[in-house]
Amino acid sequence: MIKHKNFLFVGVGGQGVLTASDIAAQVGLDLGLDAKKSEVHGFSQRGGVVESHIRWAPRVGSPTCEKGTVDVLLAFELLEAARWIDWLKPGGDIIVNRQQITPMSVNLGQANYPDAEALLAALEKRAGRVIPVEALPLAEKAGNVRTINTVLLATLSALLETDPQLWENAILRRVPKRYAEVNKVAFKLGQAAAKK
Amino acid sequence: MxxxxxxxxxxxxxxxxxxxxxxxxxxxxxxxxxxxxxxxxxxxxxxxxxxxxxxxxxxxxxxxxxxxxxxxxxxxxxxxxxxxxxxxxxxxxxxxxxxxxxxxxxxxxxxxxxxxxxxxxxxxxxxxxxxxxxxxxxxxxxxxxxxxxxxxxxxxxxxxxxxxxxxxxxxxxxQAREFQPLPKFEREGEVTRVxxxxxxxxxxxxxxxxxxxxxxxxxxAAINRLEWGDKRIGVLSTGIAYQYVREIFAGYSILKLGMSYPLPLDKIRAFATEVEELIVVEELDPFIEDQLRAAGIKVAHGKDIFPLCGELTLAKVRAGAIQAGVPVEPLPGKVAPLAELAIPSRPPALCPSCPHRAFFYNMARQKRHAMIAGDIGCYSMGVMEPYKSMDMLISMGASIGMAHGFKQAGGQESAVATIGDSTFFHSGLSPLAAAVYNHVNITVAVLDNRITAMTGQQENPGTGITLQGEAGREIDIAEVVRAMGVTFVEEVDAWDVAAVAKTLKAAMQHQDGPAVMVVRGACIFTPHFKPQASLQVDPEKCIACGVCFKVGCPAILKSERIYEKTGKQQTKIDPLLCTGCTVCQQVCPVGAIERGSE
CATH class of the missing domain: 3.40.50.970 (Thiamin diphosphate (ThDP)-binding fold, Pyr/PP domains)
Incomplete structure (x- = not known):
């Protein structure tokens, strides 16, 4: 039985991080816990970094996690996993979408995007489990690139060993009806990704 | 529910x-x-x-x-x-x-x-x-x-x-509710409303x-709530700070104030005498703390241990509590930040096809002759790379007044004010009246993206749609400006690089009071914006000159392909991000950017 969980979802504006975090908070309630979530939007919508905190507990106080207490870091983009790694608690897990979105500083030649394998190795050194997910190709395979967040939530549901039906239902309540089928497919693909 | x-x-x-x-x-x-x-x-x-x-x-x-x-x-x-x-x-x-x-x-x-x-x-x-x-x-x-x-x-x-x-x-x-008309207006005997x-x-x-x-x-009042616990410490808090207090000072006595002004001073005094030490945890100013000290209530700790600046967090409240000698539950340990690899920053950027891009690309070409006063909106990003075309920005509507003052005080460069459509209606009209009245030669670029964009696309007087979705009256910015007596008023297509350049130059040379250019193009998040097929780079033509990077588009990336003559990386365009506005195509000196096949 899960009692306390802190999640940090990070990514880039436009990736669906905020919708995913809404769903994760709702699942906390559906598990019979209290839940809160917190995010910062505004400027960050414009291709900047997006962070969203989700907390589950019998009674949640702060809507934000504390650095060093995150049970699962779910990164929608590889570089963002690296940026937020120190929010993880020792032994905490990472689900990371292998997708790379180059920041403007890299486009303009002022910085380099670090090597993907070196990034993953650095994450491995610091975390309990690191689960890389090819969320973009899987979402494409499901039939819509916007189902990245469903793929990743499915992976999270499998990592937590929670009832997948709770997650799938929470997702389907949230997405428009005409996208129900692609999201169901995306969910299956995301669950399978956790088992590799 | x-x-x-x-x-x-x-x-x-x-x-x-x-x-x-x-x-x-x-x-x-x-x-x-x-x-x-x-x-x-x-x-x-x-x-x-x-x-x-x-x-x-x-x-x-x-x-x-x-x-x-x-x-x-x-x-x-x-x-x-x-x-x-x-x-x-x-x-x-x-x-x-x-x-x-x-x-x-x-x-x-x-x-x-x-x-x-x-x-x-x-x-x-x-x-x-x-x-x-x-x-x-x-x-x-x-x-x-x-x-x-x-x-x-x-x-x-x-x-x-x-x-x-x-x-x-x-x-x-x-449940359903009917809108209730007000009762007949009763003129009151006393006129306190005047x-x-x-x-x-x-x-x-x-x-x-x-x-x-x-x-x-x-x-x-019930909104000020006592939560008794261990009385060695009494914490007084309010707003979101209370949530951090509840976790970090778990088990201690807490007085949660639902109202920070006016304070229930007797209640607080009684709380303070019951506990051994009174600690005040509040975000930003010592607003409550100062009132307590003025009332002679002894505060053991407040802004001496909690930061005055910035948002409070669990970590900051924990650090303050430890500094005060309060035994708090320690953290399980730390995970080291990723220092062995340099993590590039990810600042926000103007979106692909943003209607502000061609203006700031041109402004950057003209900026050696100009002082640019900015305003509040997405176009504040004109200050960032690669444009670096904003010299001052302070508050809503201030751009026009600042450009005016700079010029009238003897500024030798052209003074350009950039202001959005919603900001123009917010507080751009009165400074423009002052500039017309005083016959000040400034350039006002109204960046009209047909929406209040940065806050998430709200309608405004320039769009004519009301908050509740009804058709209101759309106000035409160019007409308003003409009616105010501006003698240079030109509307220009936001994505036409050459037209924006020409209009901007002419406006900066105008010598008969303020010149207003209305740069019109709908924000990509509005239904007015029609995305087009993405563009692509012909590697046979690209000479890796880097001019396209000066438009500052997130869809323009360095390619793995090298231009042999210089050994530099060519350009490629991310087809998932590009919505085909053609600004990069217009600035490419060798015609290497073309419409993709889709």
């Missing part, structure tokens, strides 16, 4: 439940979603005003007519409304009037992090401080009751963290008494 609501959604719900009939606001992060949500309820009228003072004035009229009403704005918006606000305290209210101020500790999307609780003391009216969404909903009803009972405006203060966090709210499903000097002098002692009465009510 039990639902996760954001603080903003809960404020809207609370207002509707408490019978608010009319609401007015100007959008501003983190307040915007309050009116967007309120507008969806039945039996009410909700509007976008052209600025925050107009929003408050609208609410004042509604209140004097007898309606319950709210005016909603971000913290710096209260500065705009302050002229009316300070005297509204003197006139008092009839229907309950609550001013919702959404503050931004941490300045996540603001120009400062002012603490608007100070307005309550300055203006002599109460300030309520909810700590979660359920508080936000309930406090709205309390605020309206206090407002009507004491005939005072009431400030309901949210913060970014409250407004944009979701927590559980329990409520009954809203605040001429004689009335103001008479009202001042009355509002001091009113404040006293609210303070007495606060002594027993």
């Amino acid at each position: 039990k639902k996760l609501l954001s603080g903003n959604e809960a404020i809207a719900l609370g207002a509707w439940e408490a019978g608010v009939q009319y609401a007015s606001a100007y959008p501003g992060t983190p307040s915007t979603e309050i009116l967007e949500n309120f507008a969806l309820y039945p039996g009410i009228k909700a509007e976008w005003a052209s600025n925050e003072k107009v929003a408050l004035d609208n609410a004042i009229g509604a209140s004097f007519g007898g309606a319950r009403t709210i005016a909603v704005m971000k913290h710096v918006g209260v500065n705009v409304a302050a002229d009316s606000l300070m005297s509204l305290s003197y006139t008092g209210v009839k229907g309950g009037l609550v001013l919702v101020s959404a503050d931004d500790p941490g300045a996540f999307s603001s120009q400062n992090e002012q603490d608007n609780r100070q307005y309550a003391r300055f203006g002599k009216f109460p300030c309520l401080d909810p700590a979660d969404s359920e508080d936000a909903r309930r406090f709205m009803a309390t605020a309206l009751e206090v407002s009507e009972r004491s005939q005072t405006p009431v400030l309901l203060r949210s913060t970014t963290r409250l407004s944009h966090s979701k927590s559980v709210v329990e409520f009954t499903e809203p 605040i001429i000097p004689a009335i103001a002098r008479r009202r001042h002692p009355e509002i001091e008494q009113r404040l006293q009465a609210v303070a007495e009510w606060a002594e027993s």
